Structures are given as structure tokens and as C-alpha cells.
Amino acid sequence: MFQRLNAFIITYNCASLRFNITKTNIERVFPNYFHIYCFQSIPLNDSRIHLSSSRIAKKFSSNLLSFVNVWTHEIPKYSKNNELQWSFIFEDDVNFVNPSNFSLRNYIHPLEDMMKHPEIHLKDGLFYLGICGPKFSNKTHRFITNISNRTILSSKAFGWCAHAMGLTTKRARNLWFDISLYRPNPEGSIDSFVREYSIRSKSEYYVLGSNLHWPPKTGHYGIAYQDRARFHSEMN
Secondary structure: OOOOEEEEEEEOOOOOHHHHHHHHHHHHHOOOOEEEEEEEOOOOOOOOOOOOOOHHHHHHHHHHHHHHHHHHHHHHHHOOOOOOOEEEEEEOOEEEOOHHHHOOOOOHHHHHHHHHOHHHHHHHOEEEOEEEEEEEOOOOOOEEEEEOOEEEEEEEEEEEOOOEEEEEHHHHHHHHHHHHOOOOOOOOOHHHHHHHHHHHHOOOEEEEOOOOEOOOOOOEEEOEEEOOOOOOOOOO
């Protein structure tokens, strides 16, 4: 019997339009596939937030702490001790390239192909559904999903943005510890920490739909993108 996977939307307000639109977008391309949980971002007055008077620095701290909390606490809590179970994290501005572009009703089949791939599941434990400004690797094989007369390619990369990613429980539990071993710059949003870690540790990760560049001229690659036409960045 199929058990829905867990997905977490990080947002400042669980009753907001941003959260509800993002939830609808996820359910549109992954129907009846996820248990979707709202994780409310760490508030800017939390004692762990950056002491700078800069509001942007405080927002970066909130962003970082929220992701670390989901990685290390929320994902393991809901995974019932299954270290190889996949969970997903989305930011509250996510939308998706229309699956009908590939004669698909949804993206469940390509997603499951990624999750079942031995290298991705057992070694990497992480992949992106969308990324920004990627540097694609030419040293690894591309993962190919053939659908009708179209192809979804998935190549390894490092880059910016953390708006849509999948992680196994084991990878989520250990990711912040692994990043911290490389003494990251103490300021920045979560994507800058993951990007720097990927470069320094030579740990690139697959991007589902790396041959998709949408919206045009935005630097977004993958099946998921930040919908800046509808929602502004909360980091500003």
C-alpha cells in the first residue's frame, strides 16, 4: 500500500496566500502524493537570530535556522526511524513547469525514478527539483527519463536557491553537521551555505529537469522555480 511522502513548506505565515498557493501548486503536479506540513519560519526576534541591526541579516538567520530545524528535527520526527525515506522541502513561492509540456499529467513518475536511482538514494541522499544559476558537471552521467517524444534530463550541479529539494532522513539529519565541518561564512541564506559546501567538498547533486530553463532569462533550471511573477522574495 502506497504511503504518502512528507513535504514541508517553509513560510512566515501558515495561513498566508503564499503558503496556500504553494500547497496548491505542489498538489497539482504531485496529486495525492504528499503529506504537506507547514513549518513556520523562525521569527526575527528569536534569541538565535543574528544580532545585527540589518533586517536582511536577520532574515538570512531565520532562513538558515528554519532549514536546519527541518533537516535535523522535523524530517527525522516524521520519518519513523526510516533512514532512507525521502522527504521534501519547499519554500513558499514555488511553482512548476507545466507537466503537459512532456505529455504528462504530473511529475510523479520522473520523481520516483530519481528516488529509486541507487546513486541518488544510497550515496547522495539529496537532489534538487529546481536550482538557480547552476554550474553543471561534465564529469558525471546524466540521468534520463524518456517520456513520449520528450526527454527530462537530470544532471549534477551546484548553484543557488533552495526552493525545492528532496532528502533522505539520513542525509537531512547529517547535512548541517557536514556543512559546518567546512567552516562556512557565518552570514548568508541557506542556499549560499549549501553551494559553498558543494564546491569545497566536491559534492554535486542532481537537478530533476536540468534541461528545463523556466521562466526564460531568470536563471532557474529544473521542474520547480521561484514564481517571482506572483511573489516577491522574502529576503528583500
